[in-house]
Amino acid sequence: MNLRRRLSFRVTPRRALAAIGSALALALLVAWSGVIDIGASGGHWRITSWGLHWVMQNATRTYAMLEPEPPADLDSPARIRRAAGHFETSCAFCHGSPEHPSPTLAPHMTPMPPGLTQVTAKWTPRELSRIVRHGVKYTGMPAWIAPQRSDEVWSMVAFLRALPEMSGEEYRRLAFGEAVPAPAADPALEGCVRCHGRDGTSSGGAFPVLGGQSEAYLLATLEAFADGTRPSGIMQFAVDGLPPEDLTRLAAYYAGRGGVREQAAPDGSEGARIAFQGQPENDVPACQSCHGASPRRNPRYPYLGGQDAAYLATQLRRMKASEARGPTARVMHRIAERLPDQAIDAVAEFYAGQGRDPDPANAAR
Amino acid sequence: MGAKGGRAFEGLEKAALVAGAGLLLGACSGPQSALDPAGREAAEVARLFWVMLAGAAIIWLAVIGTAVFAGRFQKTPLGERAGLRIVLWAGAIIPTLILAALLTFGLRLMPVLRAGEPALTVHVSGEQYWWRVTYRTAQGEVETANELRLPAGRPAEILLDSADVIHSFWIPALAGKLDMIPGRTNRLVLNPERTGTYRGVCAEFCGRAHAFMAFSVEVMEPAAFEAWLARERAPAAATADAGAFLANGCGGCHSVRGTPATGTIGPDLTHVAARPTLGAGLLANTPANRRRFVSETEKLKPGVRMPAFGALESDQLDAIDAYLGSLR
Numbered sequence: 189m190n191l192r193r194r195l196s197f198r199v200t201p202r203r204a205l206a207a208i209g210s211a212l213a214l215a216l217l218v219a220w221s222g223v224i225d226i227g228a229s230g231g232h233w234r235i236t237s238w239g240l241h242w243v244m245q246n247a248t249r250t251y252a253m254l255e256p257e258p259p260a261d262l263d264s265p266a267r268i269r270r271a272a273g274h275f276e277t278s279c280a281f282c283h284g285s286p287e288h289p290s291p292t293l294a295p296h297m298t299p300m301p302p303g304l305t306q307v308t309a310k311w312t313p314r315e316l317s318r319i320v321r322h323g324v325k326y327t328g329m330p331a332w333i334a335p336q337r338s339d340e341v342w343s344m345v346a347f348l349r350a351l352p353e354m355s356g357e358e359y360r361r362l363a364f365g366e367a368v369p370a371p372a373a374d375p376a377l378e379g380c381v382r383c384h385g386r387d388g389t390s391s392g393g394a395f396p397v398l399g400g401q402s403e404a405y406l407l408a409t410l411e412a413f414a415d416g417t418r419p420s421g422i423m424q425f426a427v428d429g430l431p432p433e434d435l436t437r438l439a440a441y442y443a444g445r446g447g448v449r450e451q452a453a454p455d456g457s458e459g460a461r462i463a464f465q466g467q468p469e470n471d472v473p474a475c476q477s478c479h480g481a482s483p484r485r486n487p488r489y490p491y492l493g494g495q496d497a498a499y500l501a502t503q504l505r506r507m508k509a510s511e512a513r514g515p516t517a518r519v520m521h522r523i524a525e526r527l528p529d530q531a532i533d534a535v536a537e538f539y540a541g542q543g544r545d546p547d548p549a550n551a552a553r
Numbered sequence: 554m555g556a557k558g559g560r561a562f563e564g565l566e567k568a569a570l571v572a573g574a575g576l577l578l579g580a581c582s583g584p585q586s587a588l589d590p591a592g593r594e595a596a597e598v599a600r601l602f603w604v605m606l607a608g609a610a611i612i613w614l615a616v617i618g619t620a621v622f623a624g625r626f627q628k629t630p631l632g633e634r635a636g637l638r639i640v641l642w643a644g645a646i647i648p649t650l651i652l653a654a655l656l657t658f659g660l661r662l663m664p665v666l667r668a669g670e671p672a673l674t675v676h677v678s679g680e681q682y683w684w685r686v687t688y689r690t691a692q693g694e695v696e697t698a699n700e701l702r703l704p705a706g707r708p709a710e711i712l713l714d715s716a717d718v719i720h721s722f723w724i725p726a727l728a729g730k731l732d733m734i735p736g737r738t739n740r741l742v743l744n745p746e747r748t749g750t751y752r753g754v755c756a757e758f759c760g761r762a763h764a765f766m767a768f769s770v771e772v773m774e775p776a777a778f779e780a781w782l783a784r785e786r787a788p789a790a791a792t793a794d795a796g797a798f799l800a801n802g803c804g805g806c807h808s809v810r811g812t813p814a815t816g817t818i819g820p821d822l823t824h825v826a827a828r829p830t831l832g833a834g835l836l837a838n839t840p841a842n843r844r845r846f847v848s849e850t851e852k853l854k855p856g857v858r859m860p861a862f863g864a865l866e867s868d869q870l871d872a873i874d875a876y877l878g879s880l881r
Binding site: 466468472473474478486489516518519526 | 796799800801802804805806816817818851858859860861862863864865869
C-alpha cells in the first residue's frame with residue numbers, strides 16, 4: 189500500500205504543462221548548443237529523407253491542381269528546343285544531362301538532386317509545371333525567375349518529357365545549336381549563339397528571328413531583360429551580369445545579320461489588309477502605321493517582315509491578355525485586345541511570309 | 554456638456570443648411586443646367602418643369618391639407634354617400650383632369666423638338682468614349698471632335714447615331730436628351746439663343762469611361778461661327794515638326810488633314826489645340842495636360858481605347874506635345 193502510493197504518479201494539468209515546457213526548453217537547448225549537424229556532407233537519416241520526400245510528393249500532387257492546363261501541342265519540337273539551352277546553362281550542372289549524366293557536384297548535395305531519366309514516369313505535366321515554376325523548398329531547387337511566364341514553363345516541361353529518350357548527340361544539337369561552338373572570340377555572344385545561332389534565325393519556330401532586327405529595339409529589349417522590366421526566366425538568366433557594353437555589342441551584332449526587315453508588300457491577303465489598313469470596324473489601326481518602313485519611325489518599334497509566324501502569334505496573344513511586358517508592349521495591349529483570333533493568325537502569317545533578307549548589306553538599320 | 558454639444562450641433566446644422574441651399578441654388582445656373590436655358594428647346598423644357606412643379610406643389614398642399622382637416626377638424630365620420638362622392642371626385646375625376654391637362658401641355662412640346670428648317674446640319678456619332686462631330690456644309694464635310702460650335706439664333710439640325718453601344722446626347726442648357734442608337738439616326742433640332750460656353754454629356758451608361766465622355770458647346774455670334782468653320786475646314790497649319798507624331802504611329806488612329814496622318818479610328822486632331830478640352834471634356838487643353846494625356850491615357854481615363862505612350866523617350870513626348878500645341 190505504502191509502496192504503491194510512492195510509485196503512483198498523478199497527471200495534473202500543471203504537471204502536463206511543466207513536462208511540455210521542459211521538453212521545449214530541452215529542444216531549444218539542443219538547437220542553441222549547435223550540436224545538430226547541418227553539413228551537407230553527412231546526408232539525411234533515412235527516416236528524414238523519406239519523410240521530406242513524402243511531404244514533397246504529396247504537396248506537389250496537391251498544388252499541381254492549381255497549375256494551368258497544358259497546351260494541346262505540349263511536346264512540339266519547337267517547344268523542346270526552346271528550353272534546351274536554358275536546361276544546359278542552369279539545370280544540367282545539378283541534374284546531369286544525356287551528355288554528362290553524372291555531374292560531380294550532385295552527390296555532394298543534400299538532398300541529392302535526382303537524375304531526370306524517370307521524370308516522365310513519375311510526374312504528370314502539371315506536376316512538372318508546379319515543380320519548375322515554384323521550385324522546392326529545403327532543396328537547392330530554385331523557382332522559375334519569371335513565374336508568370338507559363339509559356340516558358342511549358343517549354344521546360346516539354347523538354348523534360350523528351351529528356352529520358354534523348355541521346356547525347358541529340359541533346360548536344362538541341363542545347364548547343366547546329367554548329368559546334370567555336371573557340372570563344374566573344375564569350376557573351378557564344379552564350380546567345382547556342383539558341384539564336386550565329387545569324388539569329390528562328391530555328392524551326394523555337395525563337396524569334398533576331399537577324400536584321402532594329403538595333404535600338406534589340407538593345408531596349410536586352411536592357412529590359414537585364415533590369416527585369418521584361419520578365420523571362422530564360423532571358424533574364426541569360427543576360428544576368430552582362431555589362432552594358434556587352435548588351436550594346438550583342439544588339440549591334442544581330443542587327444547586322446540578315447533576317448527580318450521593315451519593308452512589307454501587300455499581297456491581297458486578309459493579313460495584308462490588317463497590316464496596311466487595320467480593322468477600323470474593331471478600332472484596330474494598321475500595323476504599318478508604327479511598324480512600317482519610314483525614315484522617321486521610332487527605331488524602338490520592332491521590324492516585323494520575315495519574323496517567325498508562331499512567335500508573332502504567341503506574342504500578340506500574350507499582348508491581348510495584357511501579359512506581355514516590355515518597353516513598348518503596353519501600347520500593344522490596347523490594340524491586340526481588339527484583334528480577333530483569326531486576325532492574329534492572319535497577320536502573323538502575312539508578316540512571316542514577307543521573306544527574310546539573307547544579305548546583311550540589305551538589312552534595314 | 555450635453556447642452557454645449559447640442560448648441561454646437563445646432564450651429565453646424567445651420568451652417569450646413571445655408572451651404573446646402575447655396576449649393577442647390579448654385580446648381581440652377583452654370584454651363585450644364587437645364588434650369589438656365591440658353592436655347593428655345595431648353596427654355597420649353599424649363600417651363601414644363603416649372604409648370605409641373607407648381608402643379609405638383611398645389612396637389613401636394615391639397616392632399617396634405619385634406620389629411621390634416623380629416624385628422625384635426627372633422628371629428629365625426631361622413632356618411633356613406635358623401636364618402637363615395639369624395640372618392641369619385643378626388644380619387645378619379647380630378648386627377649384624370651389634372652393629368653390630362655399636364656400631358657397635353659407636355660406632348661405639345663414634342664413637335665417643337667423636331668420642327669424648324671435647319672440652317673446647319675451636324676452629324677454627331679457617339680463612340681466609346683468620345684464624340685465624332687461632322688459639319689455637313691455646302692462646301693463639303695468638316696470633321697472635328699468633342700466640341701460643338703453653333704451659331705446663335707439659327708436652327709441647327711443634329712443627326713445622332715452611334716458607332717458601338719447606346720449613348721445619349723444631352724446639352725442641358727440647349728435641349729432635352731436624345732439617345733444615340735447604333736444602326737439608327739435620331740434627329741434633334743436646336744435653337745440656341747444666348748451665346749456662351751456650355752457643357753454636353755453622355756446621358757446613357759456606355760462603359761467604364763462613361764463619366765468621362767463629355768464635350769464642350771460654344772454658342773457664337775453667326776459671323777464668328779462662320780469664321781471658325783472656315784478655319785476648321787482648312788488643313789492643319791502646324792508650326793512645329795510632325796516627325797515624332799508620325800514616327801510613333803499616332804497617324805494610325807488620328808487624322809491631321811494635310812499630313813500623312815489619315816487614321817479614322819480616333820478623334821481628328823487637325824485643329825486640336827484650338828479646342829477647349831482634352832479627352833472628351835476630361836481636362837483643360839493645356840500643354841501640361843496634353844503631355845499627361847498622351848503618356849498616362851489609361852490612368853486618366855480608365856477603359857479608354859487609346860494606349861498610353863508613357864514608355865516613349867522624354868524628347869519624343871516633348872516633340873509630340875509641341876506638335877499638338879501648334880495645331881490651331
